[in-house]
Amino acid sequence: MGKETGSLQRRGFWRNAQSLWQGMALTFRHMLQARRRRAPLDIADPNYFAHQTGLVTLKYPYETLPVPENGRYRLHNEIDDCIVCDLCAKICPVDCITIESVKATEDIGETSDGTKKRLFAPMFDIDLAKCCYCGLCTTVCPTDCLTMTKVYDFPEVDIKNMIYHFTDLSPEQAEEKKRLWADQQEAVAKAKAEALKAGQQKKP
Amino acid sequence: MLALPFVIFLILGVVVIIFYAERKLSAFIQDRLGPTEAGPYGTLQFAADILKLLQKEDIVPAAADKWLFKLAPLVIFAAVLAGFAVVPLTPTLIPSGTSLGLFFLLAIVSLDVVGLLMAGWGSNNKYALLGAMRSVAQIVSYEIPAGLAILSVVIISQSLDLQEISFQQGLHLRQFPGYGQETNYLFGLKAWGVDVTQVGGFLTWNILRMPLLSIGFVIYFIASLAECNRAPFDIPEAESELVAGFHVEYSGFRFAALFLAEYAMMLLVSLVAVVLFLGSWNTPFPNLGPVRLADWTTGALGSWSGHLWAFFWLVGKALVLMTVQVWLRWTYPRLRVDQLMHLCWKLLTPAALVLVLLAAVWRLFMI
Numbered sequence: 312m313g314k315e316t317g318s319l320q321r322r323g324f325w326r327n328a329q330s331l332w333q334g335m336a337l338t339f340r341h342m343l344q345a346r347r348r349r350a351p352l353d354i355a356d357p358n359y360f361a362h363q364t365g366l367v368t369l370k371y372p373y374e375t376l377p378v379p380e381n382g383r384y385r386l387h388n389e390i391d392d393c394i395v396c397d398l399c400a401k402i403c404p405v406d407c408i409t410i411e412s413v414k415a416t417e418d419i420g421e422t423s424d425g426t427k428k429r430l431f432a433p434m435f436d437i438d439l440a441k442c443c444y445c446g447l448c449t450t451v452c453p454t455d456c457l458t459m460t461k462v463y464d465f466p467e468v469d470i471k472n473m474i475y476h477f478t479d480l481s482p483e484q485a486e487e488k489k490r491l492w493a494d495q496q497e498a499v500a501k502a503k504a505e506a507l508k509a510g511q512q513k514k515p
Numbered sequence: 516m517l518a519l520p521f522v523i524f525l526i527l528g529v530v531v532i533i534f535y536a537e538r539k540l541s542a543f544i545q546d547r548l549g550p551t552e553a554g555p556y557g558t559l560q561f562a563a564d565i566l567k568l569l570q571k572e573d574i575v576p577a578a579a580d581k582w583l584f585k586l587a588p589l590v591i592f593a594a595v596l597a598g599f600a601v602v603p604l605t606p607t608l609i610p611s612g613t614s615l616g617l618f619f620l621l622a623i624v625s626l627d628v629v630g631l632l633m634a635g636w637g638s639n640n641k642y643a644l645l646g647a648m649r650s651v652a653q654i655v656s657y658e659i660p661a662g663l664a665i666l667s668v669v670i671i672s673q674s675l676d677l678q679e680i681s682f683q684q685g686l687h688l689r690q691f692p693g694y695g696q697e698t699n700y701l702f703g704l705k706a707w708g709v710d711v712t713q714v715g716g717f718l719t720w721n722i723l724r725m726p727l728l729s730i731g732f733v734i735y736f737i738a739s740l741a742e743c744n745r746a747p748f749d750i751p752e753a754e755s756e757l758v759a760g761f762h763v764e765y766s767g768f769r770f771a772a773l774f775l776a777e778y779a780m781m782l783l784v785s786l787v788a789v790v791l792f793l794g795s796w797n798t799p800f801p802n803l804g805p806v807r808l809a810d811w812t813t814g815a816l817g818s819w820s821g822h823l824w825a826f827f828w829l830v831g832k833a834l835v836l837m838t839v840q841v842w843l844r845w846t847y848p849r850l851r852v853d854q855l856m857h858l859c860w861k862l863l864t865p866a867a868l869v870l871v872l873l874a875a876v877w878r879l880f881m882i
Contacts, residue, residue: 331847338544338846345543368548 353377375464382461383446386437388477392422392456395430399448399457407441408448409434413488416495422454432478433485439465440473518610522599529830529837530778534561537841544845571767576639579764583637588765588772591630595779597623602786603678605796605825606687607817616677617669620787621662624742627780628654631751631761634773638764646760649852650751653741656859657748661738663867664731667874668791671703671725671882677790684724685797686715686809690816702726703882715809716801720794725877731870732792734863736836739784741859743777746844753849785836786829793832796825 347365351374352358369376378384400408411434419428449457467473480488535550535558542549550557575581600623601616603609613619628651635647672680682691689695689712701709703724711718722729741748752760762773789795800808812828814820850858 334846335842338842341546342540342543342842345546365546366543366548367546370548370551 351376378461383459384463385460385465386442387458387460388435389456390435390477390479392454393432394422394426394428394454395432396453398451402447402451404445405441405443407438409436414492416491424454426454431480431488433480435477436474438474440470518608522610526779526782529782530775531561533778533837536838540841541845568767568771574766576764578639580637583633587630587634587637588769590633591627592772592776594623594626594630595776595783598783601677603681605822609678612678614676617665617675635761640764642758643761643763646751650744650761653748653855656856657738657741660734660859660863660867661742663871664735665791667731667870668721668728670874670878681790681795684719684721684794686813687816688712705881714801717799718801721792725874727870727873728792734867735788738863740840743780743784745840747847747850748855749849750852781837781840782833785833788836789829789832796829798828
């Protein structure tokens with residue numbers, strides 16, 4: 312206390328009064344400048360940094376700053392291009408991607424970059440409530456089907472709605488694909504067993 | 516009896532205005548928008564807040580001293596409300612026109628301290644108790660410079676009656692009983708002989724009837740900020756150090772009552788400052804030759820226009836002072852306890868003592 316009081320006294324009464332007045336003048340200027348407001352400008356706009364005085368708050372739901380085209384917010388999976396390789400689920404640091412896969416009985420087409428698709432995805436869920444927007448999944452994705460979009464405003468009342476289901480199979484279809492694969496495996500096993508039997512019968 | 520509902524209406528109305536103004540001004544000072552959603556420009560935000568406070572659960576901590584805890588908001592608000600009893604609203608409307616008005620006011624408003632201590636002690640919470648202790652130390656200390664500044668006004672006006680002090684500061688001077696021969700001289704200097712009795716306006720306000728009272732006004736204003744726990748003297752409820760100070764355990768309507776008392780106290784100290792220093796319900800415009808600004812903005816004693824003009828000037832000046840309080844709050848940082856005491860005891864109190872002496876000399880030789 313002693314030291315500060317000393318400096319207070321050394322600075323003198325008028326200096327203090329002056330600095331108090333400067334503080335009042337500063338806040339008063341801000342009050343007057345409240346007539347001006349910042350406009351919702353794009354960051355690319357040349358006037359973006361020109362706004363130096365006045366209110367800086369935006370009335371958010373009504374006014375928003377435009378997001379650049381390459382903004383990286385909500386994940387989107389283009390399921391037609393997905394080869395269900397599971398790399399995204401493995402690299403995800405917060406485990407927000409859940410994938411199930413069912414092998415197909417035949418080739419089921421190609422992705423847009425020409426990779427063959429051999430797996431169905433009965434479940435491809437992304438829990439965006441957990442997602443930390445690190446973007447690792449989009450970098451490992453071999454077919455670039457997983458991207459981050461510029462949509463950043465997607466609140467939900469029920470947190471369950473934050474789980475996004477990207478599969479294009481209905482549960483019935485998924486069951487059917489599973490059954491088809493099982494049937495095919497069974498048929499192959501049967502054929503193998505019969506071939507083995509036939510071979511054994513020939514030998515002796 | 517007319518005055519009581521009038522005073523309550525006045526308090527609530529002004530509290531609503533200043534509550535809204537405080538939010539908007541603080542927002543503008545910080546380059547924000549403030550409330551915008553409830554009503555046009557957020558004007559109904561206060562109603563939303565009151566509804567929210569009313570429907571909140573009334574929580575009394577299990578370990579609290581229940582009687583003290585429940586009674587404290589009542590004591591605090593009653594003390595502040597009682598202070599309004601002697602404040603003149605217009606030349607002929609005053610809730611209680613006692614000749615000891617100012618004395619009563621200082622005494623009854625001091626009860627506020629008891630309520631604060633009850634709240635802090637009754638909460639059985641160390642932060643609440645610390646806040647209450649700080650509050651009591653601060654208010655008791657600052658009553659001294661405030662009281663001395665008021666005393667210098669009393670010396671000049673030779674009266675404790677707030678209505679009498681009001682009459683002395685304007686055109687109606689000679690209409691007060693027993694004042695038929697009184698005269699207001701410019702700056703209170705009888706030797707100069709400039710008679711401003713019929714000029715009125717700000718020339719007959721106390722800060723110009725005895726120019727040194729403008730220093731008294733500054734001292735009183737600073738001390739009154741501390742009396743109503745306003746920043747920069749808000750250490751009793753220093754949010755960053757004490758959670759919320761003495762009212763940390765209060766919820767719902769009890770909290771609302773404490774809050775209302777704080778704003779009512781702001782209004783009361785502003786009204787007292789206006790009555791004592793800034794011409795009370797008298798117009799600020801002087802009569803200049805044929806331009807009878809003061810006459811036009813005063814109205815006859817006891818008439819409707821007289822009531823309305825007087826009320827307008829009184830509340831208008833008080834609102835200006837309250838706006839300054841808000842402005843100060845959002846400009847200056849909170850004082851530390853030792854800085855607070857340093858300001859009170861080493862600066863304001865000696866200055867106020869000198870002022871009392873000068874006022875007495877002035878009264879003897881000038882007026």
